[in-house]
Amino acid sequence: MTAIDPTAHLTAEQIEELGRELDAIRDEVLADRGEKDAAYIRKVISAQRKLELASRGVLLFSIFPPAWLLGTAGLSVAKIMDNMEIGHNVLHGQWDWMRDPKIHSTTWEWDHVSPSEQWKHSHNELHHTYTNVIGKDNDLGYGIMRVDEDQRWHPFHLGQPLWNFINACFFEYGIAAYDLELGKNLRKRRRKDPEFRARARAVGRKIRKQVLKDYVIHPLLSGPSFLTTLAATFTANLVRNLWTHSVIMCGHFPEGVQVFERRSINGETRGQWYLRQMMGSANISGSRAMHFMSGNLSHQIEHHLFPDLPSNRYAEVAVKVRVLFEKYELEYVTGSLPKQVFSAWHKVFRLSLPNRKPKVRTPAPEKELIAA
Amino acid sequence: MVTTPLLPSDYLDLVSPLRAGADLRGRIEAVHPETGDAATVVIKPGRGWRGHTAGQYVRIGVDVDGRRLWRAYSLTSPTDRRDGRITITVKAIPDGKVSNHLVRRAAPGTLVHLDQPTGDFVLPQAKPAKVLYLTAGSGITPVMGMLRDTGFDDVVMVHCAPQPQDVIFRDELHRLAADRKLRLTEVHTATDGRLDIARLGELVPDWAERETWACGPAGLLDAAEEHWTEHGLRVRLHTERFRPRTVVTGGDGGEVTFSATGTTVDADGATPLLDVGEEAGVLMPSGCRIGICFGCVTPLKAGAVRDLRTGEITEAEPGVLIQTCVSAAAGPCDIER
Ligand SMILES: Cc1cc2nc3c(=O)[nH]c(=O)nc-3n(C[C@H](O)[C@H](O)[C@H](O)COP(=O)(O)OP(=O)(O)OC[C@H]3O[C@@H](n4cnc5c(N)ncnc54)[C@H](O)[C@@H]3O)c2cc1C
Numbered sequence: 101m102t103a104i105d106p107t108a109h110l111t112a113e114q115i116e117e118l119g120r121e122l123d124a125i126r127d128e129v130l131a132d133r134g135e136k137d138a139a140y141i142r143k144v145i146s147a148q149r150k151l152e153l154a155s156r157g158v159l160l161f162s163i164f165p166p167a168w169l170l171g172t173a174g175l176s177v178a179k180i181m182d183n184m185e186i187g188h189n190v191l192h193g194q195w196d197w198m199r200d201p202k203i204h205s206t207t208w209e210w211d212h213v214s215p216s217e218q219w220k221h222s223h224n225e226l227h228h229t230y231t232n233v234i235g236k237d238n239d240l241g242y243g244i245m246r247v248d249e250d251q252r253w254h255p256f257h258l259g260q261p262l263w264n265f266i267n268a269c270f271f272e273y274g275i276a277a278y279d280l281e282l283g284k285n286l287r288k289r290r291r292k293d294p295e296f297r298a299r300a301r302a303v304g305r306k307i308r309k310q311v312l313k314d315y316v317i318h319p320l321l322s323g324p325s326f327l328t329t330l331a332a333t334f335t336a337n338l339v340r341n342l343w344t345h346s347v348i349m350c351g352h353f354p355e356g357v358q359v360f361e362r363r364s365i366n367g368e369t370r371g372q373w374y375l376r377q378m379m380g381s382a383n384i385s386g387s388r389a390m391h392f393m394s395g396n397l398s399h400q401i402e403h404h405l406f407p408d409l410p411s412n413r414y415a416e417v418a419v420k421v422r423v424l425f426e427k428y429e430l431e432y433v434t435g436s437l438p439k440q441v442f443s444a445w446h447k448v449f450r451l452s453l454p455n456r457k458p459k460v461r462t463p464a465p466e467k468e469l470i471a472a
Numbered sequence: 473m474v475t476t477p478l479l480p481s482d483y484l485d486l487v488s489p490l491r492a493g494a495d496l497r498g499r500i501e502a503v504h505p506e507t508g509d510a511a512t513v514v515i516k517p518g519r520g521w522r523g524h525t526a527g528q529y530v531r532i533g534v535d536v537d538g539r540r541l542w543r544a545y546s547l548t549s550p551t552d553r554r555d556g557r558i559t560i561t562v563k564a565i566p567d568g569k570v571s572n573h574l575v576r577r578a579a580p581g582t583l584v585h586l587d588q589p590t591g592d593f594v595l596p597q598a599k600p601a602k603v604l605y606l607t608a609g610s611g612i613t614p615v616m617g618m619l620r621d622t623g624f625d626d627v628v629m630v631h632c633a634p635q636p637q638d639v640i641f642r643d644e645l646h647r648l649a650a651d652r653k654l655r656l657t658e659v660h661t662a663t664d665g666r667l668d669i670a671r672l673g674e675l676v677p678d679w680a681e682r683e684t685w686a687c688g689p690a691g692l693l694d695a696a697e698e699h700w701t702e703h704g705l706r707v708r709l710h711t712e713r714f715r716p717r718t719v720v721t722g723g724d725g726g727e728v729t730f731s732a733t734g735t736t737v738d739a740d741g742a743t744p745l746l747d748v749g750e751e752a753g754v755l756m757p758s759g760c761r762i763g764i765c766f767g768c769v770t771p772l773k774a775g776a777v778r779d780l781r782t783g784e785i786t787e788a789e790p791g792v793l794i795q796t797c798v799s800a801a802a803g804p805c806d807i808e809r
């Protein structure tokens with residue numbers, strides 16, 4: 101809903117052609133998906149488990165500051181690996197093709213307070229289907245923030261930088277809350293709805309288990325290091341929350357990313373759906389380690405185009421996708437992590453204040469595309 | 473509680489996948505070529521392995537190109553092998569995914585997934601006085617398991633293979649024959665032509681008195697069953713099939729929804745839903761894959777399916793279960809997986 105539609109220069113035929121070209125990129129990966137990919141995810145899972153075990157082992161002696169530092173750092177990384185490169189991607193069904201019941205979207209559970217079943221519904225079915233459609237995609241502003249000039253301003257939004265910061269610190273709880281659609285469900289009589297109550301109980305059980313493990317059992321096992329281990333697990337969870345929140349904010353918030361009106365997606369074709377994913381996502385550029393720690397969500401554009409391709413393939417897919425962006429004269433929004441985080445936060449601050457008046461979209465005149 | 477959301481076993485599996493209490497697995501220790509296209513795979517089973525009866529088969533889950541595929545293979549090792557290893561003997565069939573992988577690519581050290589052995593193609597408690605083994609091709613495998621396990625006073629074996637060099641276990645069979653443990657007739661179909669069951673009496677005059685175990689391709693087994701039935705001796709004949717008896721080769725397929733996984737794919741009217749689901753990455757339970765063990769039964773939530781053995785159509789009703797290994801889509805349907 102930015103004043104100028106950056107896709108206005110494309111004809112309907114071009115959009116469908118773009119869709120076919122993206123399908124071809126997808127098919128290429130599918131054709132040679134195999135043993136190497138399977139070995140990759142198994143290696144990552146095994147490394148994550150060993151790192152977590154080792155870190156928790158070291159934390160048994162967390163009363164000694166070097167052990168605390170090492171253990172906390174290791175556990176933070178292990179938790180981030182669990183949630184990002186492993187959990188998020190397994191739950192997307194990226195590894196279902198292996199038919200390994202232990203690495204399958206229907207059986208996986210992650211180190212997170214939102215039960216994977218509920219997260220899959222709100223993330224895979226809602227967010228990925230309605231990407232950046234205001235009023236339909238809860239990920240946009242998580243229901244507590246104003247994310248576009250066109251949205252009506254309310255004094256509540258003055259606090260949105262603070263709300264966003266609190267959400268970042270307790271991100272996993274924020275996710276659990278909106279997987280439950282807490283805001284909507286606590287209103288009216290919905291809270292009595294047996295289905296909602298069953299889901300709320302499931303979240304309650306998951307939170308209890310997670311808290312018991314991180315804040316009771318492991319500290320108790322540490323004996324004299326009880327308090328320091330407690331602090332360590334708290335810190336690791338905080339680090340994980342801040343990191344995942346930053347990465348995810350960079351996916352759809354930075355300046356240059358488009359949002360869409362509810363009406364605009366009625367009767368959307370495959371090509372148009374692809375185009376919305378392209379315009380509604382932003383990447384993060386950086387080192388291989390950064391891509392890995394972000395669960396390859398740094399390739400957010402590619403992930404949104406092909407949510408079920410194995411994450412280790414996004415890097416190679418990105419090269420081909422970028423060529424298409426250029427060919428169709430579209431803006432590929434990307435930048436370093438600090439730049440994108442700043443850009444996203446900047447928007448949060450900017451939109452906490454009212455803007456003059458909603459700009460009106462002027463349909464750009466259709467013009468022929470001159471392919472580069 | 474200590475390891476939530478994982479289980480302690482998820483960590484133990486990293487170091488000790490064959491331990492007692494783990495999911496049943498095995499480790500391939502060696503692959504010995506038998507003929508140009510067959511090999512024996514030696515497997516060390518996990519501690520949970522309960523042991524088999526001669527003639528039974530084991531289901532084995534192998535990762536081929538990163539995808540887990542399950543197939544059944546008869547056990548060819550004797551039940552009391554000293555080192556506790558088991559063997560299967562696999563013949564590579566053209567375009568066969570698992571058989572080619574096991575014969576040509578499987579490497580020692582690889583972990584495979586196992587089920588407990590099963591099957592009722594076994595010898596009876598009371599020893600029959602006279603025995604006939606009637607086999608062809610890779611159908612020799614369950615019988616080899618029996619020969620290595622149990623001796624009888626009077627055993628005749630008729631085995632069919634295209635040429636002498638295609639006979640799996642040939643040296644061992646000839647040794648048994650030389651030791652008078654077995655009377656062996658090889659039928660070389662490339663030169664002698666197919667075995668005509670009606671003329672079995674020429675090779676084994678007293679076939680009708682013999683308790684018979686037969687295993688081989690459908691043509692041989694169908695003919696044998698007919699022959700023994702005609703002579704009123706069907707109870708004497710025990711058969712083992714490696715492939716389902718399908719009659720249906722076509723018919724309209726449809727869109728298949730696997731509602732628990734949330735996947736929808738188009739299927740033709742001839743491909744078993746088990747294969748369709750596996751191809752789409754759905755976790756499908758399975759067993760023999762030929763319609764005998766009921767290890768694959770799954771609720772049919774909506775639509776209709778066709779039984780590939782009979783052509784019969786089953787429509788969804790509450791509580792209707794189908795065998796996915798021998799059912800294909802007959803129009804759009806919803807499978808609860
Ligand atoms: C109870 C039982 C015991 C068995 N024991 C043995 C054994 O001891 N040794 C052994 O080698 N096999 C045995 N089999 C067969 C085995 O389970 C597989 O079916 C076989 O190895 C083919 O699998 P694949 O993945 O290689 O072929 P697939 O990739 O599944 O099939 C490839 C193609 O070959 C066709 N095909 C499948 N099976 C056969 C076949 N047997 N002959 C000809 N064409 C076929 C298919 O229709 C398909 O078109 C047994 C089967 C059963 C049910």
Ligand code: FES
Pocket residue numbers: 758759760761762763764765766767768769795796797798
């Ligand atoms: S798998 Fe055995 S009956 Fe279907």
